[in-house]
Amino acid sequence: MTKKESLDARAWVDQYADYLYNYAMKRVRDEDLAKDLVQETFLAGLEKLDSFEGRSNVLTWLTAILRNKIVDQFRKRSSLTHYIEDGAGGGNEAIDFFEDNGFWKKQHQPQPFGMETDEQLNNKEFDNIFKRCLKKLPALWMSVFTMKHLDEEKTEVICQALKVTTSNYWVIIHRAKLNLRECLQKHWLSL
């Protein structure tokens, strides 16, 4: 390790820690986990310092390391929850919203929220309900949503990273949206 590189590494915390922490928090939504991930990223960075050779910007490089660690984390969650195969997710994802012929069960039929417009995007109360409903979703579903909506990853990339098949992927999205919509309807309309 050259002297210059090791000197630079001493400045990492001041230069990049907040950015990396913020990046991790947005994706894993857990303070302790985000801190661990930042720490691991720095350690992995130190180990690979020799091979880095300044080919890219240090921040880009560290972010890529962090990103891989986050995906590993997502994958770990998905191997913990084999909810589709055995239906034992334990949460409300087991709800069946439909009758045998496929028609909406009466109690689950969509009702107007009175908020399908953009102005409601700024409604604080709705925002709170939305966040509470998201917390109820299984971790794997959140991982899919995060990769999809935050990083706008392609379906194949998500399936590969989380080791789910394409058809399971659509089932996950479908179930997640049905549950999220139902939760919003239940809490928003009962206000």
Place this chain on the structure above:
Amino acid sequence: MNTYTKIKYNCRHTTYLIEKKQYSHLGPWELAQMYIHLITCPFCRLYKKQTRFIASFLRRMFKANVAEKLDTSFKQTLRQIIEDRLSGK
């Protein structure tokens, strides 16, 4: 049940197709089933509207600029760890 009745009542499959269509392409038969169903089913029409709204809400929420800062003591710990590694401890 004939094909039309099957399509007419199949909200489960229609909502699935609605989700799939948001992120991918549907085949011609899938598209036809979805639109035929939507003509007759107000619940699924509403679902379609709401699920798009939810997707845009999700996107907005994820992109919202909340600046999370690391606390000073943890930063100090990190500095120490890096220092230890660099000095070969």
